[in-house]
Amino acid sequence: MSFQVALNFEDGITRFIQCSPDETVAEASYKARINIPLDCRDGACGTCKSMCESGRYDGGDYIDEALTDDEAASGLCLPCQMTPHSDLVLRVPSSSAAAKTAAATHRATLAALTHHSATTVEFTLEVEDREALDFLPGQYVNIAVPGTDQARSYSFSSGPGQQRISFLVRTVDGGAMSGYLTDRARIGDRLDVTGPMGSFYLRDIARPALLLAGGTGLAPLLSMLERLAQHPAAHPVHLIYGVTTDQDLVHLDTLEDYAGFIPGFTFEHCVADAASTARNRGFVTGLMDASTLHDGDADVYLCGPPAMVEAVREHIAGLGIAPASFHYEKFTPAAARETARAA
Structure with missing residues (x-):
């Protein structure tokens, strides 16, 4: 053993x-x-x-x-x-280079492609050596964009125990991977996946946990929930999922399924658009108070765009609460990063 x-x-x-x-x-x-x-x-x-x-x-x-x-x-x-x-x-407390190791690259095949909306795409890969690609729920990999010399980083939306690996992506105009997924992707395409990477991953659930997702930041939290579905926690887990418009909402049925069989799991969602038909209109911070954070006796996992991450951090500080632990991942489209660097 x-x-x-x-x-x-x-x-x-x-x-x-x-x-x-x-x-x-x-x-x-x-x-x-x-x-x-x-x-x-x-x-x-x-x-x-x-x-x-x-x-x-x-x-x-x-x-x-x-x-x-x-x-x-x-x-x-x-x-x-x-x-x-x-x-x-x-x-x-050492770099991988100092330990004389590096992330491994795996060959994969595009197995499924779903356009949830004009701006949200989900794709699934079959990895040739799947047993060699271990990862922690919440981590990401770098995926080479077919037909280019570029790669993009995406968090797994699938769990470590699932045979296929999946990713939830927000498409942007001019994006290398966005252009591929929108215009050129075909089932059977070959892609290279390098990883896993990242320090944003699910730790042992030793107390109540609050999961916060903004847009496609839901992806790594879905991976965490899949892990919890296989290994339930002894403490409650609550997820708050926020998007900009109703069209941005994805996987509500998946969250409903998880709520049905993960003991202690609950979730809410909100939409920022005032014209939304959602029950909760506004931002995730509007659904957070001292009780949601268990007066600080909670581990917080947050994934979303930089503005959301900062807003949540300021909101929690404004409540005068320090969570037991706070893990977060900011994501910014590569095109936006390149524009910022040029400016």
Whole structure:
């Protein structure tokens, strides 16, 4: 028997290794040719000190100078000493380059393409070596745009356990991937996928969780919900989904399905357009108060455009509440980034 250990490096690259209960994470890493920072191997120097964000383990033997009791209580650990009791997610304070590793590239085939609206497209890929493409729910990959020398970053909307991988994309005029998906994409096209990457991913649900999505920022939260559907949490999870117009709403039926079989999961949606027929008109902040945040005893996951992310952060600060943890991902269309750089 072995456990899966996700090593998330400070540059966002994630590598997965297998580790048996009788070997240390550092030993398993080196077997996989991943050189995490290490000096003593004896729990004496603290060089390999990392943060365990998910899972159970035996911390092993070490001296206080390498890892204090307070640090251990906060989730810090020494990979050179720890042995797993379950799957683990470790945040390693080193770049992937320093560990002499890199994100892998996988060949994939376009298997499905759905135009939800004039501005929202969903596409699904079949990956040749699907078993080799592990990821944490919430992470993203870089996808090469066929017929160009460009690539775009998209969060998985599918869960890690699903055979096919899916993505939810907002199309923009002049966008490289937007042009491909709108005008040229054909089922059977070949694409290269590189990853996984990103530090925005679902941690262990140790308290109530609030998920906030703006537009196609719903994608990584769908991946998280698929994970929770397979491994239900013991705490309530609430999602607030906001869009600009009624035409931007997607996957409400999927959210209804999740609400039916994920214990403790609820959701609301809102539309900014005053002409909307939605029950809630306005922004996600209008559906957030102290009770939604459990007076701070909540983990917040937020994905949306920069303006939304900043508005939510200001709103929470205005409530005088500091969530137990706050994880967020901003997304900006590549065309907008290039325009900003030119300006």
